[in-house]
Amino acid sequence: MKQKVKLLCTISKHLALALIVLGFMAQVAQAQKKITSPQEFFGFGLGSDRKIARWDKIVDYYKLLGTESDKLKVIDMGPSTMGNPFLLVIISSPENLTNLDRLREVNAKISDPRGISEAEIKKLVSEGKAVICQSMSLHATEIGGTQMAPELTYDLVTRDDEETQRILNNVLFFLIPSFNPDGQIMVTDWYRKTVSTEYEGAGLPWLYHKYVGHDNNRDGDFLNMIESVYAAKIMYRDWPPQAYIDHHQMGSYGARFYVPPYCDPIRPYADPLIWREISWYGAHIAYKLEEAGKAGILNDAQYPGWGHFGWHWITPFHNIAGMLTESASARLATPLYIHPEQLRGGSRQFPAYEAQTSFPNPWPGGWWRLRDIVEQKKISAWALLDLAARNKETVLWNAYLKAKRQTERGAKGKPAAYVIPAAQHDPLTAVRMVNTLLLSGIEIKKARNDFIVDGVIYPEGSFLISLAQPKMGLIRNLLGQTHYADNEWTRGKDGSPLRPYDLATHTMNEFMGVRVDPINGAVNGDFQILTSQVPVSGKVETGGSGYVLDGRLNNSFKAVNLLIDKGISVWRVDKASSGIRPGDFIVPSGPEAVLREVAEQTGVDFKALKSELKEGTHKIKRMRVGMYQRYWGGNMDEGWTRFLLEQFSFPYTSLMDAEIKKGDLIKKYDVIILPQDSTGMITGEIGPRFRRRISSYPPEYRSGIGKVGVEALKAFVENGGTLVTLGGASSFAIEELGLNVSNAVANTSSQEFFCPGSTLNVTFENTHALAYGMPSEGLVLFWSSPVFEITPGEHNEDYETVVRYIERDILRSGWLIGEEHLSNKAAMVSAKYGKGQVILIGFRTQHRCQTHGTFKLLFNVWMR
Numbered sequence: 001m002k003q004k005v006k007l008l009c010t011i012s013k014h015l016a017l018a019l020i021v022l023g024f025m026a027q028v029a030q031a032q033k034k035i036t037s038p039q040e041f042f043g044f045g046l047g048s049d050r051k052i053a054r055w056d057k058i059v060d061y062y063k064l065l066g067t068e069s070d071k072l073k074v075i076d077m078g079p080s081t082m083g084n085p086f087l088l089v090i091i092s093s094p095e096n097l098t099n100l101d102r103l104r105e106v107n108a109k110i111s112d113p114r115g116i117s118e119a120e121i122k123k124l125v126s127e128g129k130a131v132i133c134q135s136m137s138l139h140a141t142e143i144g145g146t147q148m149a150p151e152l153t154y155d156l157v158t159r160d161d162e163e164t165q166r167i168l169n170n171v172l173f174f175l176i177p178s179f180n181p182d183g184q185i186m187v188t189d190w191y192r193k194t195v196s197t198e199y200e201g202a203g204l205p206w207l208y209h210k211y212v213g214h215d216n217n218r219d220g221d222f223l224n225m226i227e228s229v230y231a232a233k234i235m236y237r238d239w240p241p242q243a244y245i246d247h248h249q250m251g252s253y254g255a256r257f258y259v260p261p262y263c264d265p266i267r268p269y270a271d272p273l274i275w276r277e278i279s280w281y282g283a284h285i286a287y288k289l290e291e292a293g294k295a296g297i298l299n300d301a302q303y304p305g306w307g308h309f310g311w312h313w314i315t316p317f318h319n320i321a322g323m324l325t326e327s328a329s330a331r332l333a334t335p336l337y338i339h340p341e342q343l344r345g346g347s348r349q350f351p352a353y354e355a356q357t358s359f360p361n362p363w364p365g366g367w368w369r370l371r372d373i374v375e376q377k378k379i380s381a382w383a384l385l386d387l388a389a390r391n392k393e394t395v396l397w398n399a400y401l402k403a404k405r406q407t408e409r410g411a412k413g414k415p416a417a418y419v420i421p422a423a424q425h426d427p428l429t430a431v432r433m434v435n436t437l438l439l440s441g442i443e444i445k446k447a448r449n450d451f452i453v454d455g456v457i458y459p460e461g462s463f464l465i466s467l468a469q470p471k472m473g474l475i476r477n478l479l480g481q482t483h484y485a486d487n488e489w490t491r492g493k494d495g496s497p498l499r500p501y502d503l504a505t506h507t508m509n510e511f512m513g514v515r516v517d518p519i520n521g522a523v524n525g526d527f528q529i530l531t532s533q534v535p536v537s538g539k540v541e542t543g544g545s546g547y548v549l550d551g552r553l554n555n556s557f558k559a560v561n562l563l564i565d566k567g568i569s570v571w572r573v574d575k576a577s578s579g580i581r582p583g584d585f586i587v588p589s590g591p592e593a594v595l596r597e598v599a600e601q602t603g604v605d606f607k608a609l610k611s612e613l614k615e616g617t618h619k620i621k622r623m624r625v626g627m628y629q630r631y632w633g634g635n636m637d638e639g640w641t642r643f644l645l646e647q648f649s650f651p652y653t654s655l656m657d658a659e660i661k662k663g664d665l666i667k668k669y670d671v672i673i674l675p676q677d678s679t680g681m682i683t684g685e686i687g688p689r690f691r692r693r694i695s696s697y698p699p700e701y702r703s704g705i706g707k708v709g710v711e712a713l714k715a716f717v718e719n720g721g722t723l724v725t726l727g728g729a730s731s732f733a734i735e736e737l738g739l740n741v742s743n744a745v746a747n748t749s750s751q752e753f754f755c756p757g758s759t760l761n762v763t764f765e766n767t768h769a770l771a772y773g774m775p776s777e778g779l780v781l782f783w784s785s786p787v788f789e790i791t792p793g794e795h796n797e798d799y800e801t802v803v804r805y806i807e808r809d810i811l812r813s814g815w816l817i818g819e820e821h822l823s824n825k826a827a828m829v830s831a832k833y834g835k836g837q838v839i840l841i842g843f844r845t846q847h848r849c850q851t852h853g854t855f856k857l858l859f860n861v862w863m864r
């Protein structure tokens with residue numbers, strides 16, 4: 001009996017327990033049921049063959065998840081370049097998400113611990129959460145990252161295992177599901193248009209961003225694009241993460257997946273811990289991929305630690321362990337079959353497709369699909385979160401150490417600081433540079449009074465940037481003279497130089513033509529720390545006979561464009577007179593309200609003209625300009641130039657092949673610009689390297705002006721038009737128009753002459769109308785540029801050198817081998833041709849909208 005009762009009791013206990021468990025399970029089921037899976041939402045598994053989820057749907061999915069789960073916060077940072085939402089998704093535990101303000105404060109203090117005691121930091125490290133940022137598909141044809149993101153998010157907010165809970169509790173995950181929403185939409189639409197046709201899987205015929213295409217990964221320093229401005233707000237200022245991954249894809253025929261560490265050389269001035277952290281995270285990610293049975297994983301090769309200043313390569317100088325992953329690509333969402341013998345190495349520290357310590361498990365070949373990419377990406381993204389969650393305190397403590405040590409190095413090092421003097425050739429461009437540096441979270445002070453340092457008096461309004469701050473390494477790279485490494489890591493076995501991944505220098509002030517003085521002495525003065533962007537606002541002086549605008553200011557060109565747009569006539573000074581230089585602009589009259597509005601908008605002062613200028617000026621006839629635009633994936637230099645022209649309000653028309661081939665161009669245009677390009681890309685007679693591309697594009701997207709176009713351009717110039725060729729496009733003009741100009745470095749070997757993306761000293765002929773407003777000497781950016789020699793002919797007088805390399809000590813920053821090949825040679829030439837003119841600008845005058853110091857050489861083409 002007793003036993004029976006006990007048994008009954010036990011049964012009822014079990015029943016009760018079972019009911020509780022059932023109830024709990026039902027609750028869990030209900031809680032989980034509320035969260036829609038990607039499969040349910042999109043109607044297919046992400047990464048399926050021939051399927052791409054489009055950005056608008058992905059945005060909808062995130063918005064839905066935001067209502068279904070309390071483990072994520074979806075933030076619309078604002079519109080992309082073309083007006084699509086740029087999303088930031090913060091994923092963490094509900095407790096952390098309700099405590100974001102405090103956690104942000106903790107993170108900020110750890111990232112910049114100046115004035116905080118170590119005891120206090122220890123408390124903050126224990127209270128804080130690891131901040132990890134990952135961004136997807138910056139390069140829009142590299143679709144895997146964005147396709148993976150919803151699945152990763154779903155797993156994080158629905159899985160309730162220990163590993164997931166640890167991540168949610170210890171990590172604030174900042175996910176940027178698409179760094180390039182516009183490109184994502186373009187590529188998806190293009191793919192859907194071509195799927196099931198013979199062009200399925202072909203690349204996009206134009207840039208996958210309105211302006212910059214692939215170069216959106218070269219904008220982490222200048223922040224020209226709005227998407228970059230959002231990323232800078234997140235990572236450089238509001239929430240400096242401890243680690244960051246930018247997820248990319250690479251070519252199809254090498255390793256399946258690359259993850260850091262980077263190989264050599266590494267760029268100087270980062271805290272050494274950065275490189276150790278990157279190795280540590282990278283090793284864990286590679287390890288987790290091997291553990292999951294993924295083959296073909298490569299690290300410590302291919303991608304050097306000295307790259308461009310896109311996101312994963314600039315963040316280490318913000319003390320962020322900045323990494324990238326690279327998955328081998330399929331053909332967008334179309335699978336690609338790869339034969340074993342098609343697989344190859346041949347990149348830095350990955351000489352052959354064979355097992356090595358950094359590549360122990362070669363992939364054997366076979367089918368390669370989008371789903372493979374999605375899985376690799378997901379494992380790698382998760383592995384980073386997992387490692388940070390397991391080591392939260394180490395990660396935060398190291399963030400403190402990096403910031404502290406960089407500040408100490410800056411305090412002890414030489415130079416100790418940089419001064420940006422108020423007196424500049426173009427002070428408005430200097431302010432623009434200061435404002436860009438502020439967006440990067442650099443601390444800048446402005447002098448309230450004059451101050452003396454190293455025996456130089458700097459006027460009130462000058463800016464001071466101390467290196468005793470956490471972003472010392474960034475400041476040093478952006479503002480200090482830099483020499484690219486020339487050693488075993490940067491030379492091949494035969495001694496020939498290896499091309500750097502990008503430019504050999506990214507010195508901002510040198511590109512912008514802004515004077516920056518390195519200083520060592522003690523600074524005594526009254527300074528104010530800048531807490532917001534420095535405003536500019538020009539003034540209109542009245543009481544004269546019209547107004548004069550300083551032709552040395554880039555913004556004066558914008559002001560003139562705005563005035564002409566409003567029907568106000570502007571004149572240009574050709575001869576110096578009291579206080580007025582060749583190239584200055586004269587505005588005889590105009591409604592004061594309009595002038596004031598333009599002055600305020602551009603920052604340009606309208607100074608009163610003492611007496612009316614009768615001689616030595618000419619009325620500006622703004623040129624009608626066409627700029628060549630082609631397919632073959634688009635031309636980034638063309639896109640950047642469009643962006644630049646729009647920034648400064650220059651009118652232009654994009655000119656495609658069909659219009660050029662039709663001829664009679666002189667009727668519609670005064671000037672035609674050929675952006676940086678190879679002759680083959682312009683004519684369409686492209687070499688074998690691009691043959692494969694030819695067949696992959698539908699015929700209507702195979703561009704090239706052909707022989708007919710060449711003749712049309714010739715006729716245009718002969719009839720009085722001006723042809724402007726930028727960078728390598730100068731070779732097109734030299735070859736096709738038969739100019740008496742040769743390229744002095746066309747036939748040199750790389751051991752004789754090599755200059756990859758460096759700043760070089762030149763003289764500007766600033767009394768020549770094409771160099772109005774320029775200083776007499778300065779820097780230009782040289783990158784695979786032609787160097788001009790005027791060859792002897794009957795009419796040498798028809799050729800003029802506007803910009804010339806100096807005789808010796810030509811290099812400022814970067815890398816230059818064989819300077820004798822440049823010595824005294826022409827960098828920019830103007831040639832008469834028939835009734836018209838050809839202007840050859842060999843160097844990168846408007847490169848990535850960064851080389852503000854030489855913009856005017858292009859702007860002057862309009863203002864004649």
Ligand SMILES: [Zn+2]
Nearest residue numbers: 139142248249
């Ligand atoms: Zn990429």
